[in-house]
Amino acid sequence: MRLGVGLLRGAGPLLRPAASASAPAPARPRALVYERHGEPADVLQLKDLELGELGGSGVHVKMLAAPINPSDINMIQGTYALLSDLPAVGGNEGVGEVIEVGSHVTSLKPGDWVIPGDAGLGTWRTDAVFTEEKLMKLPGDIPLLCAATLSVNPCTAYRMLSDFETLGPGDSVIQNAANSGVGQAVIQIAGAMGIKTINVIRDRPDLQKLVDRLTALGADYVITEEMLRKPEMKELFKKVPKPRLALNCVGGKSATEMLRLLQHKGTMVTYGGMAKQPVTAPVSALIFKDVKLRGFWMTQWKKDQAHNKDRLTGMIQTLCDLIRKGQLSAPACTEIPLKDYQIAIEASMKPFISAKQILVM
Template identity: 35%
Template sequence: MTSSTLTFTSQFQSHTTEFLHLQPISLPEVVGTAQVKVKFLAAPVNVLDLVVLAGKYPVKPQTKYDQALVPGYEGVGVVIEVGGLVTALRIGEHVLPKDHGLGTWRTHTVVDADKLVRIPTPSNPVFASLLKMGYTPAYLLLQNMQYLKAGDWVIQNTATGMIAQAVIQFARLQGVRTVNIMRDRKDFDVVRSRLLALSADMVLSESQLEALVQVQPLSHTRRIVLAIDSVFGSSGSRIANQLVQGGTYVSLGFLGGGGEVKLDVNEGLLFYKAVEFKGFRTSRELAGWSQEERSDLWAWMLKLYNKGQLKAPEVEIMHWGSPAQAQDGEELEKKLLDVVEKTANRVVGMPKQIFVFEQ
């Protein structure tokens, strides 16, 4: 069996793929009694993966090959061999990683069966590969961060991101409305129409929001109880200030610069509005979920997708084949690393990058 993996040996210093390499892997002919052999079908390149490559994410990669770490925290695969004592999984069943750190940027793996979660056969493996870190965070943000009632409003920035688009769709299913903020861009009207088609209730650019709130906060006419901030800094401050009394601000990421950028937490938010400030990590929110509970959640999401109630984001696919010769391996490595660099140097509105493994 021809297999390959991306690995890295150290956190990068100058550029994202500095220590990232493609190498062939040898899989055992016979899996352990409690193990399964999995062929990966699709694996996204997420911003979180870049944080992992920088050595700055608290959950470290759990898999090594020749002492090098295997990146990739999300993906979907199919079981192609099972150990003699494995009863929870069967050949041909599809699986997602149970926890962060499994290492999905590889064609195949042999892994303990209890590190995987069974899902129904997906009609679209690319969509299934996005469930764990795209749609699950969106669901948990609306379920765990603030008690939401029909008619409540959520405000979020980076509205074109995968999680934000999923928030729009899950909010619609709950009767919750959304204000969605995105960067100023030339194709604003086109993107706004696309978000409205997903059931966004209000779409504004950063400059439009800034102009509107100089007249009056959006919360004067909307019950905005949850703010989801993926930027921090001035953008995060603006959406925090739209919350009603007792609302919740959630920090989801730091696209605006993280520690170098400050959030304006003023007296009005803390004292008069009593806004609660929280940080969100998917791994922490899922920590108490059993394999069965995760399986049920992801099966439900796949059912929603099949019924047209959840839609996949725009994606760009990189086909990961099996290099037959050394020169093919060098060419494939360059193409794979270019995809990672493209995500690191992403421009506004760039589609999600996905590795799709040859069948």
């Protein structure tokens, strides 16, 4: 999995600013930059950038791989709740290797693998100098694609399964967009916890292929949005208890239908709105069924833990343990070289493409 890392590491002196034009070209840091908000295909440009000064607290990181997540696209479009100052480097997730550290840096050393500790780092680039506190060290035995896709989706899945309802073996969870990055992580983490998953996906060409793939990941039940609304769902609940937790990445009818299936006093957590429709709850569900409607945003959670990093590092350890035990794998990925970013961006925005696009540097 770490193939190629040695090559990247041996690519020559790396701290030279782009302005000093006398050195050989290949080491020059490149980044996917946007100077204004707009459609990624229009506004993203692969540019040479100067590398920041290492100073005392800087960490020079050679990026290895970075995924394209829906929130990355929304940030570039300018429609997300968190926007970077412009010009900005795209990407919020990924894994890199430490090349050199400043004299005051104590938690990292050359050769360590690191992931962003927070959103907004700009991971779609070959190299950067980040400050130590923006990075989290990863154990050295995690596969590259798992490492590159660890800090957003599996963390979101883990927190949503842990923080809203006290779930244990035999309980069930329902989720829509079950084939998303978060959805796949939910299937696996819930599986490791002994929690049954009811997974809702949109009907599509080659539906059975996706059903088989999610089942292979450990999905207990996979149903389509259309089936969700049918009375036949009653049959399902002869086999599995009604869910105490619903995870909603869609909104609109899909969310309302999941709400209808929740147990009394259950919780629906919304973490996305793919249908671009609000969440609608019958008054009776709130009053008489006592369901709770909540939201979750990993970026905010990380901000809230800024002065208590133990919960974050503890969660990363737990997720790495699951990876080592083979209970949590990376989502289906397509690796694309950074220079071919336009292919990756285009593919990431197509409907019904389940594979995550990963830029490799």
